[in-house]
Amino acid sequence: MFNLLKKVRDTLGCWFSAARGVSCEELVRLLIGYVDGTLPAEDRTRLDAHFKDCAHCLSMMRTYRQTIDLSRGVSNNSMPSEVRLRLQRFLKEKIQER
């Protein structure tokens, strides 16, 4: 029952948000600019309003932001040398088996 009420609330939230200015579909197109900070302030305000009413898009934005933050922390230098050597050995063996 709670889930049904939540779903109705979320659906209505999306509808109200769309009526105020931005639909979920449009939000997806603008999300990259929102997360990387290049979106114009006016659009940013519209998306902020949408996030207040739409739990789905808020969750998607947070997941997207976390994914970007995590991927920024990964670089070629982050792999320990022992792991890199073992991986190289493993790959060479697999190539030679072919």
Ligand SMILES: [Zn+2]
């Ligand atoms: Zn939405």
